[in-house]
Amino acid sequence: MVGRFAGWLRENRYGLFLLAVVVGVGAALGALIFRTLVYGFTWLATGSQEFGQAGRVISTHLPWLGDAFYLVIPVVGGLLYGPIVYRWAREARGHGVPEVMVAVAEKGGRIRPQVAGVKALASALTIGAGGSVGREGPIVQIGSALASSLGQLVGAPESRLRILVACGAAGGISATFNAPITGVFFGAEIILREISAGSLFAIMLSSMVADAVIRPILGGAPFLAQFPRGASLHHSVDYLLVALLAVVAALIGQLFTWALYGIEDVCDRLWAGRPEWLRPAVGGVVVGILLLAVPQMYGVGYPVMFRALAGGYTLWFILLLVLAKILATSLTLGAGGSGGVFAPSLFVGLMVGTAFGIVADQVFGPAAGSPALYAAIGMAGVFVSGTRAPLTGLASVVEMTGDFSLVLPVMLTAGVATIVSRSLSYGTIYTRKLLRRGQDIERLQDFEYRRMLHATRSDEPSAA
Numbered sequence: 001m002v003g004r005f006a007g008w009l010r011e012n013r014y015g016l017f018l019l020a021v022v023v024g025v026g027a028a029l030g031a032l033i034f035r036t037l038v039y040g041f042t043w044l045a046t047g048s049q050e051f052g053q054a055g056r057v058i059s060t061h062l063p064w065l066g067d068a069f070y071l072v073i074p075v076v077g078g079l080l081y082g083p084i085v086y087r088w089a090r091e092a093r094g095h096g097v098p099e100v101m102v103a104v105a106e107k108g109g110r111i112r113p114q115v116a117g118v119k120a121l122a123s124a125l126t127i128g129a130g131g132s133v134g135r136e137g138p139i140v141q142i143g144s145a146l147a148s149s150l151g152q153l154v155g156a157p158e159s160r161l162r163i164l165v166a167c168g169a170a171g172g173i174s175a176t177f178n179a180p181i182t183g184v185f186f187g188a189e190i191i192l193r194e195i196s197a198g199s200l201f202a203i204m205l206s207s208m209v210a211d212a213v214i215r216p217i218l219g220g221a222p223f224l225a226q227f228p229r230g231a232s233l234h235h236s237v238d239y240l241l242v243a244l245l246a247v248v249a250a251l252i253g254q255l256f257t258w259a260l261y262g263i264e265d266v267c268d269r270l271w272a273g274r275p276e277w278l279r280p281a282v283g284g285v286v287v288g289i290l291l292l293a294v295p296q297m298y299g300v301g302y303p304v305m306f307r308a309l310a311g312g313y314t315l316w317f318i319l320l321l322v323l324a325k326i327l328a329t330s331l332t333l334g335a336g337g338s339g340g341v342f343a344p345s346l347f348v349g350l351m352v353g354t355a356f357g358i359v360a361d362q363v364f365g366p367a368a369g370s371p372a373l374y375a376a377i378g379m380a381g382v383f384v385s386g387t388r389a390p391l392t393g394l395a396s397v398v399e400m401t402g403d404f405s406l407v408l409p410v411m412l413t414a415g416v417a418t419i420v421s422r423s424l425s426y427g428t429i430y431t432r433k434l435l436r437r438g439q440d441i442e443r444l445q446d447f448e449y450r451r452m453l454h455a456t457r458s459d460e461p462s463a464a
Helices: 002-011 013-046 063-088 097-106 114-128 136-153 158-177 180-192 197-218 236-271 276-293 302-309 315-334 342-368 371-387 390-401 404-424 431-435 441-459
Strands: none
Touching (some): 002 013, 013 114, 013 136, 013 158, 063 114, 063 276, 097 158, 097 180, 114 136, 136 158, 158 197, 158 390, 180 197, 180 390, 236 276, 236 315, 236 342, 236 371, 236 404, 236 431, 302 315, 315 342, 342 371, 371 390, 371 404, 390 404
16 A cells, blocks of 8 residues: 555656645755754854854853953854764755756755754854854755655656755755745756756655745745835836846856855865864854954844844944955855855845936936835846856745845846856856766756757658
8 A cells, every 4th residue: 555655656647746735844944943943043152043143242151251252152053063964964054056956956865854954053153153164055965865865765757856856955045035936936947957847846845845835834924025115117228227236146146156156166275184073163264254344244144134134233333344345254164154144135236226226316316216126126237147047046036035126127137147157167156066976967957958959850751
């Protein structure tokens, strides 16, 4: 009986849809557990669930450390998660999404089961100890690993296993950001890298179920609920400013990618021949020095983003935060930390857009539109430039802010950022890591598409 049911799950279309529902539930619970771990470790270290937005203040749990707290905690965190990652799942190091992409492209969707637990623990420790990274990369890897484990358990074929991995990624994004549409596009556009009727419906199911599970627990408000409402353009000519900012944000997105891997190269050279399990702790000293100088870099940084939107920082300090975030994220990951680049991209983009909005307001006055509009455009521009995923960028900004009046300017921004990105680089912020290892999944996908197209044409009857 059990074997017959497993066979139905493996082979029947509705079996795939049932598995997608289960994956959605699992991804939502995984996102909830991971979120709790992040807040818990941050609270243990600092005395509050979110830290850094108030500037340089001491930990209420460790007041005797004083300002030295910023130097000590990243080192302690590295000593905890470094050996865990090295011993049980080395693929949990870094921002996670590239490992999921290569699992889909080259490994038939197979991800080791222990990756989910190791990634959750390592990333939560990284963020809680001050690492300037995001939560989306870890939850994508967590959700995908859970989905892959389920698929392997029932003996799903590779074609179905790949779809389930994309379902896990979509469910994780949906549950983390209250953004089911973003989850669908992320799973299809970035992870699976193809769209078909069967796979798309499975991904939609998983994303929808994950969102439905998480909303009664965490609420249904947009993830960036404090984002100002009603940000709109007053005149059509203002779209010229949107296009200009889109170009600037796209260039900053390319700078972010370059810095991320450039600093990783430097860290690799400096640490060559030394024990990898100790690398995060030693790198934590450098991260701590940066936190001591710019404490706003502690953790993910959403409260800092909202303070910038509310006018809490001067123009020069906002520009400083842009450079500091790029450096802090690059150092955290280069030192062997575990965390995502989605949130840092939004942080950098929002700061770039806010700075642009302040300048536009000073030059053109109220006719230029709300500075919050340019903050949203900046987020989309930097993210799309780095990932080259315009649909995901469009959906994420609109859903996470809850402001659908942003659709047209963000759509323009996504298009411009994609063009600029393609003209300046071959890989994305995710695939660049794989390219450096000799794994070109973009060319592999193009080859497979041409092969299938040729096979289809060969099967067509020739004209008499």
